[in-house]
Each structure stands twice: as C-alpha cells, then as structure tokens.
Amino acid sequence: MKLKLVSLLAATCVAAISLPAVASEDLAKANGCTACHQLDKKVIGPAYGQVSACYATKDAKKLVDNKAKLVKHVIDGGAGVFGQIPMPAHPQLKDGAKNAELVKIVDWIMKDVKATECPKEFKPK
Numbered sequence: 864m865k866l867k868l869v870s871l872l873a874a875t876c877v878a879a880i881s882l883p884a885v886a887s888e889d890l891a892k893a894n895g896c897t898a899c900h901q902l903d904k905k906v907i908g909p910a911y912g913q914v915s916a917c918y919a920t921k922d923a924k925k926l927v928d929n930k931a932k933l934v935k936h937v938i939d940g941g942a943g944v945f946g947q948i949p950m951p952a953h954p955q956l957k958d959g960a961k962n963a964e965l966v967k968i969v970d971w972i973m974k975d976v977k978a979t980e981c982p983k984e985f986k987p988k
C-alpha cells in the first residue's frame with residue numbers, strides 16, 4: 864500500500880514536470896490560435912518562432928514588458944507589426960482563468976518555442 868502510494872506520487876511528479884510545454888501548446892490549440900499560427904512557418908499570422916526571435920531580449924524587465932505587450936495585442940487584435948493582415952481581437956481572453964491561459968501561451972512562445980528569424984517587415988509598436 865505504501866509502495867503503491869509512493870509510485871503514484873512519483874508518477875504524478877513526472878507528469879507535473881513534463882506537462883507545462885505540452886499543456887501550453889494544447890492551450891494554443893484549444894483557443895484557436897493554431898488556425899493562424901504555426902511554430903516554424905508563417906501561415907496567416909507570424910510563426911511563433913518569429914515572434915520569439917523578434918521579442919527576445921536578455922533584459923529581464925524588457926522581457927516582462929514585451930510579454931505584456933504581446934498579451935495585450937492578442938486581446939485587442941490589430942495589424943501593422945508583422946504586415947497588414949490583422950489579428951482578430953480576443954476579448955474572451957481579457958480576464959480570469961482565460962487570461963491566465965493566454966499569459967501561459969505567451970510565456971511558452973517566449974521560453975519554449977525555438978526562435979527562428981525575425982522577418983524584415985517587423986515593426987514593433
């Protein structure tokens with residue numbers, strides 16, 4: 864019985880450690896982001912690898928600012944950063960648990976998605 868509990872705990876730990884990256888990608892799918900965004904290829908929206916490359920910085924404070932900007936842009940929508948195609952607004956991600964999901968997705972883009980190249984048309988707002 865004790866052994867069973869220990870192995871159950873161990874299994875839970877492994878799941879908890881290996882979960883975050885996968886979970887965030889699943890969140891992007893569940894929230895419809897993957898209809899326009901892939902990891903390494905521009906489709907309708909920029910590849911997440913491009914987003915990661917364009918906003919990467921070694922300055923921790925600047926990184927926090929950049930992530931806040933990205934969260935805001937996803938909520939408000941709009942065009943002009945990666946070209947003229949607009950991202951639709953996502954007002955449903957503004958508050959509460961849904962907002963926490965968006966913050967997680969943006970954290971994942973900046974931390975876990977492999978940066979590719981920042982495109983020439985990139986114009987940060």
Ligand code: HEC
Nearest residue numbers: 894896899907908933936941942943944945946948949950
């Ligand atoms: C209908 C297509 C579409 C959907 C759905 C969509 N996006 Fe976008 N996304 C775009 C486009 C187009 C841009 C580029 C906008 C621009 O150039 O200003 C963009 C830009 C971005 C950026 C970069 C913003 C910036 O300021 O540089 C991030 C991050 C992003 N999207 C994340 C998301 C997330 C997370 C979701 C899901 C909640 C999502 N997108 C859903 C089309 C989409």
